[in-house]
Amino acid sequence: MTPPLRLPAARVLAAGAALIALAWVLMPAPSPPLYDGLSGPAEAYRYLNPPAGSQSTPPPSSANTTLAVSGGSNAAGFLSTSEQPPQAQFLVGQGSLQVPAGSTSVTITVKPVPPPAPIPATDGRLDGNVYQVSITADKPGPVTVRPGATQPTVVLRGPPGSSGAVIERSTAAAPSWQALHTVPIGGQTPDIVAANTDQLGWFAMVLGTTGSSSTSSGAGGGGGGGGGGFPIVAVVAPLAALVLLGAVIVPIRLSRARAAQGGGRSGRGGRGSSSRRR
Amino acid sequence: MTVAAARRAALRPAALLCAGLAAAVALRVEVAGNTGSASAPAGVLFGAVLLGVALAGGWRPARPSWRTVAAGAGGALVLLAVPLALRVAAPPVFRLGSPAGGFPVWAGVVTLVAVAEEGLLRGALMGVLLRRTTPELAVGVAAVAFALLHVPVYGWVALPLDLAVGVWLGGLRLATGGAGAPAMAHTVADLATWWLR
Numbered sequence: 001m002t003p004p005l006r007l008p009a010a011r012v013l014a015a016g017a018a019l020i021a022l023a024w025v026l027m028p029a030p031s032p033p034l035y036d037g038l039s040g041p042a043e044a045y046r047y048l049n050p051p052a053g054s055q056s057t058p059p060p061s062s063a064n065t066t067l068a069v070s071g072g073s074n075a076a077g078f079l080s081t082s083e084q085p086p087q088a089q090f091l092v093g094q095g096s097l098q099v100p101a102g103s104t105s106v107t108i109t110v111k112p113v114p115p116p117a118p119i120p121a122t123d124g125r126l127d128g129n130v131y132q133v134s135i136t137a138d139k140p141g142p143v144t145v146r147p148g149a150t151q152p153t154v155v156l157r158g159p160p161g162s163s164g165a166v167i168e169r170s171t172a173a174a175p176s177w178q179a180l181h182t183v184p185i186g187g188q189t190p191d192i193v194a195a196n197t198d199q200l201g202w203f204a205m206v207l208g209t210t211g212s213s214s215t216s217s218g219a220g221g222g223g224g225g226g227g228g229g230f231p232i233v234a235v236v237a238p239l240a241a242l243v244l245l246g247a248v249i250v251p252i253r254l255s256r257a258r259a260a261q262g263g264g265r266s267g268r269g270g271r272g273s274s275s276r277r278r
Numbered sequence: 279m280t281v282a283a284a285r286r287a288a289l290r291p292a293a294l295l296c297a298g299l300a301a302a303v304a305l306r307v308e309v310a311g312n313t314g315s316a317s318a319p320a321g322v323l324f325g326a327v328l329l330g331v332a333l334a335g336g337w338r339p340a341r342p343s344w345r346t347v348a349a350g351a352g353g354a355l356v357l358l359a360v361p362l363a364l365r366v367a368a369p370p371v372f373r374l375g376s377p378a379g380g381f382p383v384w385a386g387v388v389t390l391v392a393v394a395e396e397g398l399l400r401g402a403l404m405g406v407l408l409r410r411t412t413p414e415l416a417v418g419v420a421a422v423a424f425a426l427l428h429v430p431v432y433g434w435v436a437l438p439l440d441l442a443v444g445v446w447l448g449g450l451r452l453a454t455g456g457a458g459a460p461a462m463a464h465t466v467a468d469l470a471t472w473w474l475r
Contacts, residue, residue: 008413009452016446017356023439024360 043084045159048112048129060087060129062111067092069103069137079108080155085192088112088131088203089155096149100141108135116202117175119168124208127165128158132202144200151196155185158205162191171201179206291335292406292419298331299398299427307430321387328394335402342458350462353450357443357467361474385469392465399424400447401457417448443467 046060063086065079073095080086088110099106112129119126133154135143145152158165164184168177180195193205302324310320342350399420407416421444428440447460 008417009449012414012417012445012452013449016442016449019442019445020356020439021360023442026438 045128045157046083046087047159048114060112062109063088063090064107064109066105066107069099069105072099072101072103074099074106077108079110081110083157085157086155087129087157090133090152091155092152093150096146096152097135098144098146099137100139100143103137103139103141106135106137106143108133113202115204116170117177119177119204119206123168123177123179124166124206127162127205127207128156130202130204131156133200135200145198147198151198152200153194153196154180154203155192155194156203156205157192158207160191162193162205162207165191165193165205165207167193167195167203168206169195169197169199169201169203171199173199177204177206289406289410292403292410295331295335295398295403295406296423298335299328299403299423302327302331303427303430310431318383318387321391325387325390325394328391328398332394332397332402335398335406337397337401337405337457339397339401340456340458342462346454346456346458347462349450349454349459350466353446353459353463354466354470356446357463358470358474361470365474381472384472388468389465392468393461395424395427396447396457396461396464399444400451400460404448404451404457413452417445417452420448420451421445 044055044057046057047054048060050057061082063079063081065077067075067077069075074092074097076092076094076096078089078091080089090108090110092108097106110131110133113132115126115130116132131154133152137143154167154169156167166182167180169180170177180197182193182195185192185194195203197203305327306320306324309323310317403423404416404420407419411419421441424444424447425437425441428436432440447464450459450463451457453459
């Protein structure tokens, strides 16, 4: 321990707070994790059928999970593939599934598969893998999304540059691809999008879809930080930082004043130099 | 011995600490491979090496005072101000990537790494530099080292923010006289990523 150096500390803290605010304002959209969490940048996209020239990676992973069913109502559940971040995730709410009578559990599987049907050129081009989401119960019979219940959510991550992609769905009953209302997750990972679905089947990210409902206003800036985030970062956050800075400095100043009152002049002028000469 | 030679000799411990830091970073990158910062074993190894270097460099953890805790908590709030504001503006609905293992393991590794980094940078390194240079220079050197150590893991894009954060944590070190407050602020800010991502 060295004695606190209050005057330079106040200057340095003020500079640090200002720099933090500035760094957040200037930082590009795919920003790093906060400061040193264990989650790093996205790993290279794992293709089921790698395009020519793509980076060599392990094959894309599948995922499955089993949910309990009680009284005909499934438990809420979540599963994701093992990539960092996951390339496919599926979320289902409690009671969202229509299950065969007498079922006590359902198993959800998400796996990368070849496209069950070609994606029409008018929709755009396939961006990444097609993922099949299937659910089976421990009793014979189909498992479907319960009409009127909260819809399950599909989350897909595409290769870098996928921001703006739309999730399309193909089902056994309706093999043609259909665009879903797609929401960019935004934030630190711009290549992740999500959509709710009222049917199970095959899901893919499609780039180049025009029209449709590809983005939701104010959802966080989709591809680059967007207009919605700027005022927060540029105005509100620095102000909050300054207020909080005061919350740190004021106690220090008060403590310093008390020390000055109690200890006479001995502490005055001795801050940096006393430490340096130790 | 000339003045320049004396100064060089005096700064040798700082250079050794920086070399130890560089070695720890290289080890982490090597062990982590393409899993980057998601590798818990690499994080544990990194933290352990940093702690060893910090202790060898003379840093000794001290019992935190109420002032240290208050400064650490306030420091964490400043670090989290912008992410919190962004979270309020656009709440994330989904998990964007689960760290290795569950929360207890993740939190343990994150805490170890954060405390070890602070023990070395704001503890040992700044302790050495504060005896031989100005406080501002000591903060600057530690902040640059802090920013650079993250580049191999997070890329250059992380440099500006980490540099700024390093200055802030250095300020906490100056204000409180020890590495406890920056360690607490750093740890809390890192742990908050579990909820803020």
